[in-house]
Amino acid sequence: xxxxQSAEAAFTVAAVARRIGVAPATLRTWSxxxxxxxxxxxxxxxxxxxxxxxxxLIYMRKLIISGISPLDASRQALEHNGRxxxxxxxxxxxxxxxxxxxxxxxxxxxxxxxxxxxxQSHLERHGIEATWHxxxxxxxxxxxxxxxxxxxxxxxxxxLSEVILRIFNTKIAAVDLTNTARPVLIASIGEETHxxxxxxxxxxxxxxxIAVQFLGxxxxxxxxxxxxxxxxxxxIFLWAQLRKHADxxxxxxxxxxxxxxxxxxxxxxxxxxxxxxxxxxxxxxxxCADIERAVGL
Numbered sequence: 541x542x543x544x545q546s547a548e549a550a551f552t553v554a555a556v557a558r559r560i561g562v563a564p565a566t567l568r569t570w571s572x573x574x575x576x577x578x579x580x581x582x583x584x585x586x587x588x589x590x591x592x593x594x595x596x597l598i599y600m601r602k603l604i605i606s607g608i609s610p611l612d613a614s615r616q617a618l619e620h621n622g623r624x625x626x627x628x629x630x631x632x633x634x635x636x637x638x639x640x641x642x643x644x645x646x647x648x649x650x651x652x653x654x655x656x657x658x659x660q661s662h663l664e665r666h667g668i669e670a671t672w673h674x675x676x677x678x679x680x681x682x683x684x685x686x687x688x689x690x691x692x693x694x695x696x697x698x699x700l701s702e703v704i705l706r707i708f709n710t711k712i713a714a715v716d717l718t719n720t721a722r723p724v725l726i727a728s729i730g731e732e733t734h735x736x737x738x739x740x741x742x743x744x745x746x747x748x749x750i751a752v753q754f755l756g757x758x759x760x761x762x763x764x765x766x767x768x769x770x771x772x773x774x775x776i777f778l779w780a781q782l783r784k785h786a787d788x789x790x791x792x793x794x795x796x797x798x799x800x801x802x803x804x805x806x807x808x809x810x811x812x813x814x815x816x817x818x819x820x821x822x823x824x825x826x827x828c829a830d831i832e833r834a835v836g837l
Contacts, residue, residue, distance in 0.1 A: 551589040574614035708743040723751035727759035734781035775834035780809030802834035
C-alpha cells in the first residue's frame with residue numbers, strides 16, 4: 541500500500557462500526573459476503589477504512605434502513621464514489637405501516653437525516669394532522685414500548701422527539717401570521733415538561749393560518765395570566781401529560797377578558813376528577829376543530 545493510501549485509510553473497524561451503528565462483526569460479514577470493506581487492506585495489516593469506504597458504508601446502511609436488501613444495497617454502495625448521493629436516500633413509502641417500520645429502523649440506527657426525510661415526505665403529501673395521527677403517534681408508541689420491554693433505548697426516544705420538534709418548529713416559523721388578530725395561547729402548565737403534542741398542535745394551527753402564542757413547557761400560572769391580560773386570546777389550550785400537573789386553578793383563576801376565550805384542555809393528566817365544566821379534547825383533530833370554531837373559521 542502506498543504512503544498516500546496509508547495516510548487516507550484512517551478508520552478502524554470499531555470506529556466505523558460506531559459511526560454507522562452496526563456491530564464490528566456485521567462489517568466483517570459485509571466485507572466477506574458482499575465485498576464492501578476496506579479497499580486498501582493488505583494481508584498482515586490492521587483493517588483500516590478510507591473516507592470513500594466510510595461513505596460507501598454509510599450509504600449502504602441508509603439503503604438497508606430504507607428497505608433495500610443488503611445485497612442490492614451493497615451493489616449500489618460499491619458504485620458510490622463520494623458523498624453526493626447520500627441525501628438522495630429517502631423514505632417515500634405509500635403504506636403508513638411500512639413507513640412506520642422504516643422510521644423505527646432509522647431511529648434505532650440514530651439516522652437523523654433519514655428520519656427527517658421520511659417524516660417530511662409524509663407531511664408534504666398529507667399535512668401535519670394526518671402525519672401526526674397516522675405515523676408519528678404510532679411510531680412514538682412503538683419506540684416507547686420497546687424501551688419498556690428492554691429498559692434500553694432512551695437515546696432513540698430522545699432523538700426521535702428532537703427530530704419531530706425540529707420539523708414542527710420549522711413549520712411554525714415558516715408561516716407569516718403577523719397580521720392575524722387574537723392569537724391562540726398554547727402551553728404545558730406548571731412543571732409539565734412534555735411539549736411534543738402541543739408543538740404538533742401549534743404547527744397544525746399554523747398550517748391553517750391561525751396565529752399561535754406558543755409558551756411551550758413548564759409555563760407558570762402568572763405567565764399564562766399575563767399573556768391573557770395583554771392579548772385576550774380567542775382560545776387557550778393547556779396541556780397536562782401527568783395528573784399531578786393538571787391544576788384546574790390555571791383556568792378558574794384566569795383574568796376576565798372580553799370577549800371571553802374558549803378554554804380547552806388536553807392530555808392524559810386531565811382525568812374525570814376535574815371540574816365537569818372543563819372542555820377536554822381527546823386528540824389533535826378535536827383540538828384543531830374546537831380552536832377553528834373559537835377563532836371563527
